Amino acid sequence: LVFFGFCFWLSIMAYPGQRRSTELGLALVVAATALGFASIVAVECSDDRLGGTPGTGAASAAPQKPNVLFIVIDDLRPQLSYAYNQTDTITPSMDRLAKQSLIFNRAYCQLAVCAPSRNSFMTGRRPDTTKAWNFIDHFREPGIGPNWTSLPEFFKNNGYITLGGGKTFHPGLPPNYDEPRSWTQEMDYFPLTKEACPDGETYCGLDKPDEDFFDNKLANNTIQIMQLAAKNGKPFFAGAGFRRPHLPWRFPKRFYSMYPDSKTFRTAKHQVAPSGMPLIAFTRTAFTSVKIDGKKYSGWGPETPFPEDVQQDLRHGYYAAVSWVDSQVGRLLDMLEELHCVNDTIVVLFADHGWQLGEHGEWCKHTNFELSARVPLMFRVPWKTDAMGKKTDGFAELVDLYPTLAELAGLPNPKTTEALEGASLATYFDKPAQESIKTAAFSQYPRCPKNTSEPWMENSCHEVKRQNIYAMGLSVRTEAWRYTEWLKWDGNRLAVEWDQVLGKELYGHQNDNEGDFDEFENANLAFQAEFADMVKAHHLLLYQQFNKPAQE
Numbered sequence: 001l002v003f004f005g006f007c008f009w010l011s012i013m014a015y016p017g018q019r020r021s022t023e024l025g026l027a028l029v030v031a032a033t034a035l036g037f038a039s040i041v042a043v044e045c046s047d048d049r050l051g052g053t054p055g056t057g058a059a060s061a062a063p064q065k066p067n068v069l070f071i072v073i074d075d076l077r078p079q080l081s082y083a084y085n086q087t088d089t090i091t092p093s094m095d096r097l098a099k100q101s102l103i104f105n106r107a108y109c110q111l112a113v114c115a116p117s118r119n120s121f122m123t124g125r126r127p128d129t130t131k132a133w134n135f136i137d138h139f140r141e142p143g144i145g146p147n148w149t150s151l152p153e154f155f156k157n158n159g160y161i162t163l164g165g166g167k168t169f170h171p172g173l174p175p176n177y178d179e180p181r182s183w184t185q186e187m188d189y190f191p192l193t194k195e196a197c198p199d200g201e202t203y204c205g206l207d208k209p210d211e212d213f214f215d216n217k218l219a220n221n222t223i224q225i226m227q228l229a230a231k232n233g234k235p236f237f238a239g240a241g242f243r244r245p246h247l248p249w250r251f252p253k254r255f256y257s258m259y260p261d262s263k264t265f266r267t268a269k270h271q272v273a274p275s276g277m278p279l280i281a282f283t284r285t286a287f288t289s290v291k292i293d294g295k296k297y298s299g300w301g302p303e304t305p306f307p308e309d310v311q312q313d314l315r316h317g318y319y320a321a322v323s324w325v326d327s328q329v330g331r332l333l334d335m336l337e338e339l340h341c342v343n344d345t346i347v348v349l350f351a352d353h354g355w356q357l358g359e360h361g362e363w364c365k366h367t368n369f370e371l372s373a374r375v376p377l378m379f380r381v382p383w384k385t386d387a388m389g390k391k392t393d394g395f396a397e398l399v400d401l402y403p404t405l406a407e408l409a410g411l412p413n414p415k416t417t418e419a420l421e422g423a424s425l426a427t428y429f430d431k432p433a434q435e436s437i438k439t440a441a442f443s444q445y446p447r448c449p450k451n452t453s454e455p456w457m458e459n460s461c462h463e464v465k466r467q468n469i470y471a472m473g474l475s476v477r478t479e480a481w482r483y484t485e486w487l488k489w490d491g492n493r494l495a496v497e498w499d500q501v502l503g504k505e506l507y508g509h510q511n512d513n514e515g516d517f518d519e520f521e522n523a524n525l526a527f528q529a530e531f532a533d534m535v536k537a538h539h540l541l542l543y544q545q546f547n548k549p550a551q552e
Contacts, residue, residue, distance in 0.1 A: 045344055046142055061383055066235065067236045067238045068155065068238070069347045070405075073242045073325055073350070073352075074224050074244065075355045077357075078514070079357075081531055084105070092326065098378055099388075099389050101380040101387075102429055103313055107351060107375050107396040109353040110127055110399055112366060114352055116132045119368065121175065122168065124149055124401070124402030125399065131142065133461065134461050134465070134469075135462040138170075154406060156182065156184055156235040162183050164190070166190065166191055167352075168219045168239040179222050190221040193248050193269075195214055195243070196248060198371070200291055202247065203320070204250050205257070205320060206252060221368055222332055227335075245325060249318060266318060271311075272302060272305060278484045280449070280471060283456055284301060284457065285459060288436075290310065301456065304361075305361050314357065315357055348377075353372060355372070361447060368484045370509075375398065394436035400423050400425050402426065403423065411517040442546075446461040447469075447486070448461040472489050473486045473494050476538055476545070482505070483507075484508060485503070486504070495546075505536065
């Protein structure tokens with residue numbers, strides 16, 4: 001536009017008879033130049049909305065309607081260097097984010113498997129309210145939540161561009177990632193594409209370009225979302241649901257090579273089930289066998305762990321997948337800086353649930369143990385300078401994400417119109433060291449064993465109708481304890497039978513700073529007389545939380 005205007009002015013000046021139009025030509029140049037600069041400015045965020053240095057995170061006042069970059073990572077356990085004092089994984093991008101974030105040391109999902117967890121945190125309701133305990137049901141079903149306002153929909157209703165991709169909602173649950181209801185339509189939702197390793201291998205480092213991997217494509221899509229929103233001058237809620245480190249661990253080869261030889265990896269200290277554990281608490285559903293370098297390994301169980309070298313190989317594959325997704329998180333952070341969006345963007349990063357790497361003899365998620373229920377959770381809120389790089393031991397649950405993000409963004413309290421079951425964690429950003437606003441965190445997990453005499457074998461409820469669930473494990477984590485009860489399920493009431501107890505678990509967490517993944521939950525204390533009062537007190541917490549009215 002500048003070039004066009006300038007040429008037009010020269011053509012006028014070349015003819016004396018037209019010099020009376022000089023003023024017109026100059027006006028065109030000025031207008032075109034203004035348009036040119038406007039086109040440049042329009043692809044940046046409005047850092048001038050707050051009193052800080054653009055791009056530095058040194059903000060002093062909250063912007064009006066800050067952007068939200070919503071990053072959920074599948075199967076990521078809190079094994080990060082800066083955030084959680086773990087040294088096994090190489091995660092420079094998440095470490096970089098953590099140094100500018102408030103880190104929640106004790107954050108927990110509500111049900112440790114993909115679809116139910118996402119139905120929960122994307123609506124701010126617990127699984128007993130969403131009625132999603134399996135891979136069949138979802139909250140949008142008639143009679144449950146067809147008119148609920150989801151988390152991204154809430155931001156949409158408050159004037160945001162809401163666009164997303166990958167696993168934010170679980171694919172198909174609700175249908176079409178809840179599009180168009182939850183998402184504005186400037187771009188289509190970017191759906192998950194499943195990937196496999198050659199020959200059914202459990203993990204694979206491939207000599208392929210980054211563009212061949214889904215998480216790279218998802219990062220590209222998320223970058224386009226941020227660019228589009230910045231150009232339009234509107235606040236954005238950008239949802240990025242990364243696939244790795246979900247199985248199979250497929251990643252570019254260089255991320256495998258950045259680690260030392262697998263034989264140098266330390267493995268779990270306690271590789272069998274906790275002593276005194278009820279067998280219904282255990283599962284080998286998702287990891288019935290693994291395949292490494294063409295060889296299959298199976299037959300593991302509560303008392304029979306994988307061979308040591310297999311465990312080391314599996315850790316190598318998991319860590320490489322974590323480093324791969326970390327690199328893509330870094331690309332999103334870089335784009336925020338390039339667009340000058342850092343100061344007016346909330347970045348939240350978390351996982352849908354934890355993961356076990358041989359602790360207690362378990363692999364994958366699908367349990368109520370600490371390592372399955374506990375998740376990484378960090379928020380970068382640049383204008384909350386007292387929280388940057390700090391940690392809090394206050395209890396957090398993923399069901400808290402919805403009200404927390406709404407309050408941090410300065411939006412109306414969603415609880416005035418939505419029956420949310422989480423609490424806002426915003427108070428921690430002013431006083432990270434304050435006492436926990438919650439006394440406990442709650443999780444649950446269903447069991448559907450094909451053979452009740454071996455309840456740990458083939459006990460998945462993924463494809464079981466909710467009326468046919470066999471048992472539900474209800475779990476509560478308090479300051480120094482984890483207590484779990486396994487109860488028969490009443491499919492008519494869609495609730496537990498409190499008088500039909502299949503198992504109890506009590507594990508001590510005294511002096512647990514959450515830094516040691518091996519030290520705790522190795523002996524069930526539920527049936528020791530000296531802990532009877534503790535069992536009774538924690539049973540009461542479960543009863544108060546989960547004893548809901550019968551469903552029609």
